[in-house]
Amino acid sequence: MTEFTERQKEIIETAIKLIDEGGIQNVTMKQIASRLGITEPAIYRHFASKADILLSMLEQFKFRSKGHLAKARSANVSNLQKVETIFLEHSGQFAERPHMTAVVFSEEAFQDDPRLAEIIFSVMNAAHEGMAEIITAAQQMREIRGDIPAEHLAITILGTLRLLVKRWRLSKFGFDLRQESQAVWQSLKTLITSPLN
Amino acid sequence: MTEFTERQKEIIETAIKLIDEGGIQNVTMKQIASRLGITEPAIYRHFASKADILLSMLEQFKFRSKGHLAKARSANVSNLQKVETIFLEHSGQFAERPHMTAVVFSEEAFQDDPRLAEIIFSVMNAAHEGMAEIITAAQQMREIRGDIPAEHLAITILGTLRLLVKRWRLSKFGFDLRQESQAVWQSLKTLITSPLN
Amino acid sequence: MTEFTERQKEIIETAIKLIDEGGIQNVTMKQIASRLGITEPAIYRHFASKADILLSMLEQFKFRSKGHLAKARSANVSNLQKVETIFLEHSGQFAERPHMTAVVFSEEAFQDDPRLAEIIFSVMNAAHEGMAEIITAAQQMREIRGDIPAEHLAITILGTLRLLVKRWRLSKFGFDLRQESQAVWQSLKTLITSPLN
């Protein structure tokens, strides 16, 4: 939605990297400035405040997440495949930008600022609701087993994804996330499709 | 393991509450002191540093987690029931001490201190390995379906638990965690036990 | 004296308004620029420095004050009427440009810059001396009572004017300054003309 200037993108990117390296506490105006080779006040030409930087960062993340979800939903494939797409594209997004995992799991640190907390909340909710909806449809089409509430399956699938990414991060990106996601997805698929009854 | 004095327990408890209320950034010596009605230097009579407080907090958490795991494993019940016990007791532990959920999800904030990060890592690992081990045994006893790697099932079960607790927290403890855990567990059980083939 | 370009006049006017709204501390290059819809560096095309803006503002004020004083003195009327003219024209000047009252009462804020302080000092002195001179003449002509030093009467008259304007300002311009000045002047006139002895 919002357009960012080159410098703004650089600043956001730097903030993400800093979170990755040392958590939210590591994101200081001084650090951002020194990484970009400018002084602290210079940052204020591009963002009104530090909170604005984080806000923009999360909004960008929200925007992308929404995009992935919308794309998956509108695809002309079976509902089961939509679930697969969401699962794999989501993990693919992280595989591409490993730093970003730090942001997602720093959620708790954003609970401080209501505006930031709201974004986190809405992203999680959108993912959950979107997923539950597709699963419900899949169950009606008998693509996914119907003996388990869609809500529960949504939690299970997203929870699995999250923990997988978290473990990848804790291992310091020590395995191939894409490959592992594929394997885990096969297991999830087996779980949720049999028995079809 | 380690014994704590009354004051130390109070301090740790206060730190947990502060994390709950405003994240790690909310945990300052000033806040802790004012909550306990003492001055900041007084805290140093009980802990050598702030890091030590957090360390003790996490060690306590680790100690309890280990206890639950060990208890579940040594119980004289089926392996499937052991998994159930771990799942339900874990969520029960959170239901009893809602503040604690904040600590678990603040993991990321501990990553900059190697000692703290290590504890987080080992708790998560122990849970994962313990779970995988029990699942493997269950699969051999044909209590849990064998067509899916135990590793994946462990991630799915623990991931589901984590996300459920996270959602409980985000909802500001707006639903009955114990009840919901029971329901979700029934779904998980259905998923992992059928088809037995 | 000095001629100002249109932009310069706008800048000075804006500075006055800003002082009115939030005191001297509110006068920043950023504020001035944003009010005029230009950028900060643009201001430097019109004034060499911020101090120069304030200096021009005060010089303009000094110029006008001098004008009023000179006009009153050269008028072909009684000395008492000259005093009246100064009193009423001065308050009329404020009634017309209420913002300006803020500048007069921010005098103190100008004391750290010697150039600014000098202007304030000379304006006040000119008013005082001019007033005292006219009063002395009036006393010689027996238009104003002679039992009180002209110096003291000057302080009383100017002090009354100042406090009246100050009260008008504190009341947020809540009464009609012109009308009130007329009334107060009648009282002052009564005070200084009787007994003539």
Place this chain on the structure above:
Amino acid sequence: MTEFTERQKEIIETAIKLIDEGGIQNVTMKQIASRLGITEPAIYRHFASKADILLSMLEQFKFRSKGHLAKARSANVSNLQKVETIFLEHSGQFAERPHMTAVVFSEEAFQDDPRLAEIIFSVMNAAHEGMAEIITAAQQMREIRGDIPAEHLAITILGTLRLLVKRWRLSKFGFDLRQESQAVWQSLKTLITSPLN
């Protein structure tokens, strides 16, 4: 009313001196600290914020002003003498603490902060109303001429006092304020007592 510790008194005193020397803009935490030979953070042990320092300063001033007014009013003397007492004690207060004049005339700079502005406003109002009340009583007792509204006389007397003090300050305390106040008061007394009619 409020009791201050020794350090708090020192800090307030330092702030007053700093205002005296370079206006409100000169009052910085760094300046205060360096004058007291301590570091900036140390100040925060004694006052929660810079605004609190100024607030305390003004409250102290308000407290003293109220005291002088109350004392004058309750004295067992004629109303005219009460007016005299207020006039002379007020100027005496300044003569004793010349720095304080800077604070009074920096009023405008306090308009920024509503809490500070409120104090200034209430001090001025109390002085005005107290004065007007006493003058009214004096007029009823025929101690002060009755042909002029008490309100106007109050403005004239207080305005004279203010301008006198202001001139003393602008002259860099170049004359004896007490002596001059005495002289000016004699003039004022002559003005407001004759003719008694």
Place this chain on the structure above:
DNA sequence: AATGAATGAGGTTTCATTCAT
């Protein structure tokens, strides 16, 4: 076991100003 006073390091932000364009 606790306090009062203080500190060094560092946080975010604002300010007047400069410079290349």
Place this chain on the structure above:
DNA sequence: AATGAATGAAACCTCATTCAT
């Protein structure tokens, strides 16, 4: 005549910690 990007200095304030008592 004006802008976009930047800067050095300085503002207020917070943090974990220390030390004498």
